[in-house]
Amino acid sequence: MLETTFLGMKLPNPVMVAAGPWNRDGKGLKESLEAGAGAVVTESIVSDTMLDVRPRISCDRLGAQNIRMYSDIQVEGWEREMDIAKSAGGVVIASVSGHTPSELAYLASKMERFGADAIELSVSNPAAESLEVVASHADILFDMTKEVVSAVSIPVMVKLSQNTTNISKVAKAVKAAGGSGVTAINTVRGILGVDLEKAEPSLSTYGGISGEYIRPLGLASVATIAQTTDIPICGVGGISSAENALEYMMLGASTVQVGTEVMIKGKESIRKIVQNLEIWAQNHNVKNLSEIRGKALDNLKAFDEMKFEPAVSHANGVPCKENCNLCVNACMYNAISRSGDSIRIDRSKCTGCGLCASICPAKKLKIDL
Ligand SMILES: Cc1cc2nc3c(=O)[nH]c(=O)nc-3n(C[C@H](O)[C@H](O)[C@H](O)COP(=O)(O)O)c2cc1C
Ligand code: SF4
C-alpha cells in the first residue's frame, strides 16, 4: 500500500531518513533502513573534511539548532561505509556538498561508483555562508546541477533552502539543468535562544534551525514548487508524525524525509511514522499514496483569488463548560463574551477573522462562510 517509485527507484514506503549525523556512516545508514525507512540519505560528504566545532547542537521542545557541518569520513572511506549500508538491501542516496560544479561532480561520481542509488546535492546549509548564497542563485545552481547530471547516470536531486527569495525559480533551474527532483527544505538560518544569566546565545554562531519550528516554512516551499514547477519533490522539515508526512504529500511531495525527530527520539520513530501512515491509508481507503498527492493544492489559492465575502463566527450561544476562555481573550474585536455555561458572539462586532475557531481546543466554534 505504501510502496512507491521515486525518480525511478522502488521504495517500500515514502519515508526517508534525512541527511545528518544519525546517518554518518554505513552502520547508521543500515540501522535507519532496518528501522523501516523507505530510503536513507548520507550525511553530506565533502572533499575536505574538517574538525567538528564543540558544542554544535542545541535543542528545545520545538526543534534544534545545529552547526554540525559535514561527514568527517573522507570520500574514499565511503566505499567501505556504502558496502555496510547497502548490505541492508535498501535505497541509499549520497548527499554531497561542495563549492564548485567540478568538486560536486567528482564527489557524485565517486559515490555512484561506491553504489549510491541517487545523489542529493546539499548546497543550502545555512551554517555555511557561501552555500546559503548559492541556494538563492538559480544560475549557479543550474551549472552545479548540470555538471553533476552529466557526470553520473543515477538520479540527481537538489536540496533547496527556504532562505531564498524565489524558490520556484531555483527549482525550475534544477529541472532545466536535468535534475531529477528536489528536496525541500534544508535547515533555516537562526538562533534558538539566549541564556539570560550568561548572556550566551544557544550556540556560539548562527546555525540551522530544524524541527517543528520550520514545518510551516517547509510546507509552503513544497506547495510553491508543486504549483509552479513540474518536478518530483521530497518534502522535509519538522516531520514527527504520519500526519505531518501526509501534510507534505497533500501539498505536492511524493516522498518525505525525517531528521530532527530521528535525532531526538531515535530511529524507531521511523517505524512508528510508517506504521501510522499505513493505518491512515487503510482507514481512508487509500490504495496508493499517489491518490492524495497534491490534493490540498486545489484549496490553496493565490491571495488575489481570495473571496472577500462577509464571514462571521456562528455562535450566538455555544454551550461551553470548559471555561478555558481562550476565545474570549483572543478576540481582538471584543465580539466574544461568556454568559454562564455558554459563549456568546456579537455578530455586529465579529469580523470573521477566524482566530477563535482555530484557537478553540474543543473545536466548538466555526466560521460561517
Ligand atoms: C544535526 C543536523 C545535521 C544535519 N546535517 C545535514 C547534512 O549533513 N546535510 C544536509 O543536507 N542536511 C543536513 N541537515 C538538515 C536535515 O537533513 C533536514 O533537511 C533538516 O534538519 C530539516 O528536517 P527536520 O526538521 O526533520 O530535521 C542536518 C540537520 C541537523 C539537525
Ligand atoms: S475556546 Fe472553546 S473551549 Fe475555550 S471557552 Fe471558548 S468555546 Fe469554550
Ligand code: SF4
Ligand atoms: S471570528 Fe474573529 S472577530 Fe469573529 S468572534 Fe472570532 S475572533 Fe472575534
